[in-house]
Amino acid sequence: MFSEFSLDGKNLALIRGERLLFKGCCFSVSNGQVLQIQGPNGAGKTSLLRVICGLLESDSGELVWSLEKKIADFASFYQKLIYLGHQLGIKPQLTVSENIAFYYALRDASDNNTPKQQSNSLFQQAIQRVGLSGYEDELAAHLSQGQKRRVSLARLMTEKASIWILDEPFVALDTQGQAWLSRLIEQHTENGGAVIFTSHQPVALTTPVKTLQIEAVEHD
């Protein structure tokens, strides 16, 4: 379903403030693969995700994106990724329905090919799939942390991004929510997508998971 792509991180190093967070960081991700970034608090996992998304620049090393086996510029790749960070990106003053409708409106604004009626039925399915049926008219501000996380994760179903970049996506989810997210990730990779995520916990997936350990650099 997704065109052929790969992303290679080569010898990346990052300094934040005066502190060298990591160096010599290498990884590779392509269609159908899952990469879990692990490491202690403050090692630089979120920072690395931000480097991958182009929100931070590494101090050395490079990221090599390729599409259909050809080296691609970041702008072409940017269209293909979605980043869900620590901030959930939901609007507390809007209801669950309105938040999810907003994601679809964003998607439709950049995609004239999906008929509106199709979006509406996808929208109902999304609310059901994230397990928030019955909460459609609840203000997001009044939801629990896990329910807010579920609203945020609905974006994964609205976008057609091939690479999902997820910072601690399992945080606050209950057992059923974790199983649902695991299945969503598996389905995405079965369709040829890729997922890069951080988690302090091991995650059970049927898709093989590559791991990248970020070690805190020793400072004197």
Ligand SMILES: Nc1ncnc2c1ncn2[C@@H]1O[C@H](COP(=O)(O)OP(=O)(O)OP(=O)(O)O)[C@@H](O)[C@H]1O
């Ligand atoms: N804007 C900033 N300026 C300077 N240092 C920063 C900035 N943002 C983050 N840092 C520092 O970079 C380090 C790595 O932060 P980061 O959030 O990437 O770690 P992490 O591995 O994701 O941690 P955690 O497991 O706690 O989420 C931390 O020591 C943090 O204080």
